[in-house]
Amino acid sequence: MQINYAKKEVSCKLVYYGPGMSGKTTNLEIIHEKVPNQNKGEMTSIATEGDRTLFFDFLPLDLGKVRGMSTKFQLYTVPGQVYYSSTRKLVLQGADGVIFVADSQAEKLAENIESLKDLEKNLDEYGLKLNEIPLVIQWNKRDLPSAMDVEELDKEVNWPGAATTEAVAAMGDGVLPTLKLAASIILDRLNSKEPGAETKTAKMSPEDKAKKEEVYVASVNADKISRGYFNQYCQAQYRLAAKSDEIDDFKKFSPEDKSKLLESLVNHVLLLQDAKSRNIGASPDEVEAQINAFSKRFNSSGDLDGYLAKRKLSMDNLRNEATKNVIIGKIIKDIIPDVKTKLHVSDSEIAEYYNANVNKFGGKDLEGVKAHVKAGLKNKRKKALLGAFFLKLRENAIIEVYKDKI
Ligand SMILES: Nc1nc2c(ncn2[C@@H]2O[C@H](COP(=O)(O)OP(=O)(O)OP(=O)(O)O)[C@@H](O)[C@H]2O)c(=O)[nH]1
Ligand SMILES: [Mg+2]
Structure with a gap:
């Protein structure tokens, strides 16, 4: 309220x-x-x-x-x-x-x-x-x-x-x-x-009282982000990115990491709000297709289950990510109709990058690392496009971040 x-x-x-x-x-x-x-x-x-x-x-x-x-x-x-x-x-x-x-x-x-x-x-x-x-x-x-x-x-x-x-x-x-x-x-x-x-209220134990008075870490336009939700988001992001052998039961983050994670959650909420205003959603089939593409990394669905179990992730965590990816893809298509051209990486760009960073590739020739370099450059460009998009969303949004609450 x-x-x-x-x-x-x-x-x-x-x-x-x-x-x-x-x-x-x-x-x-x-x-x-x-x-x-x-x-x-x-x-x-x-x-x-x-x-x-x-x-x-x-x-x-x-x-x-x-x-x-x-x-x-x-x-x-x-x-x-x-x-x-x-x-x-x-x-x-x-x-x-x-x-x-x-x-x-x-x-x-x-x-x-x-x-x-x-x-x-x-x-x-x-x-x-x-x-x-x-x-x-x-x-x-x-x-x-x-x-x-x-x-x-x-x-x-x-x-x-x-x-x-x-x-x-x-x-x-x-x-x-x-x-x-x-x-x-x-x-x-x-x-x-x-x-x-x-x-x-007076009869409640201090723990109950703390639980009841929900603490918010940020508000993004009409939506408020509770501390409970933010903490869950942090754990899920950590688990999605972690190398499986190093999973902590409960990861403690530094204040700097928390600030960064909150920024990314604010972006996530802005994205959902923007999608809503554009009438963009992700259908179950589209989400499923994303998850299937992701699970191709593994040989069978058993391995996907293993991956999730090792990272203590639920299928819901994965669906959340997949939904976000589907929506991002659609929004990008919506705002940048010529996105394919914009993301196209030419052979000469690949060669240029290779020549400038040749010592990074441990003696491998250009052909051997071409696909890798191409994917990297494409990713970089995608990030830049998204960065500009989020910047614009932020300009038009009312965002309050309560740093002391995180
Ligand atoms: N007979 C009858 N049908 C109803 C009544 N209320 C809703 N419906 C019908 O039930 C169907 C589902 O209604 P929705 O309002 O879309 O249901 P919903 O809860 O939003 O469903 P989800 O979005 O899938 O969670 C529609 O065909 C409605 O017309 C009712 O009181 N009587
Ligand atoms: Mg409904």
């Missing part, structure tokens, strides 16, 4: 979570349709392939004044498909509240439970608890014949004891009440500098 006292403005992030096809995007579409124009911004969706959400949907909303403060809500949905676990985690970052859209159909019970557990796990990584964060569970698709009784659903799914609503999102029923309920719980929280809340 960002509070700007000077502008008397509160900005909250509310995330719609839930299994695939439960109706999260539909909720946002209905809100977009029903809310008067002056109160809403544009809805952005990154969806292809039968309208499944690939990254997230986003809708900024102005809910008017509460106690003299104007309240803005940023609504997000996550992609429900099991595959997109890392994206869900990223979207959840900095959430002030969650609406869990459950599919009421009996055959979806297991998926609902799995998705809520997934939410619990992802929140935990940000130091948040399912029964502490403002949470509303929406029993959606009440119109379908196999919809379970809400009492039954409550017993089976609602172990956090969250507030619940019923909806037929596709018909627009129950969508705004769910949003209003979630918004009121979040705003109550804002006002809860009341005695009750303080007693609760």
Whole structure:
């Protein structure tokens, strides 16, 4: 939650979570349709392939004044498909509240439970608890014949004891009440500098308190980067780059290294934001193709598993990297249509580099190192192009880095 006292403005992030096809995007579409124009911004969706959400949907909303403060809500949905676990985690970052859209159909019970557990796990990584964060569970698709009784659903799914609503999102029923309920719980929280809340805080152990007060290391436009997420990013980057025999369980970084890693994470977030504004995403097939290309390094998939295990990396870490690479590739094509020409390295350039650095090649002749030199020069050029691109993104962004928090 960002509070700007000077502008008397509160900005909250509310995330719609839930299994695939439960109706999260539909909720946002209905809100977009029903809310008067002056109160809403544009809805952005990154969806292809039968309208499944690939990254997230986003809708900024102005809910008017509460106690003299104007309240803005940023609504997000996550992609429900099991595959997109890392994206869900990223979207959840900095959430002030969650609406869990459950599919009421009996055959979806297991998926609902799995998705809520997934939410619990992802929140935990940000130091948040399912029964502490403002949470509303929406029993959606009440119109379908196999919809379970809400009492039954409550017993089976609602172990956090969250507030619940019923909806037929596709018909627009129950969508705004769910949003209003979630918004009121979040705003109550804002006002809860009341005695009750303080007693609760006072009772918490110092560790719990530290966990609850999320610390941010940077903000990039509307997104905030928590320290927890940053630490995970550092470990993952280290593991991706490390030589496998030297992996530490937990790598400690120098302040300089941390600063550099934070710069690169800020770039990563800028990239995702830019991709969103260009409607660019990475489809599962594209991500898979990247991973396949990468695993060609190994002889069989067993070796890829071995590589990941040695580096204590998960498939998610790899997918994250692959997704980033796919998106970078597309953005480059978008901003530099003639990228192929720009990245072309000519024979004379290769020869020139070879002649200038001939002592580096240990007596090998030009033919023997040509491919290597070519790849190196191409990489250098790619880096320069990307550097210029990130510089431009940074110029147009509002970035704050809290060095003392890293
Ligand atoms: N019968 C019925 N269908 C619904 C209801 N709400 C949504 N749907 C339909 O369910 C399908 C999936 O809805 P989405 O809103 O795209 O689902 P989602 O949760 O965003 O799915 P992912 O992006 O894949 O995670 C669409 O065909 C909707 O029209 C409902 O209340 N009743
Ligand atoms: Mg969706």
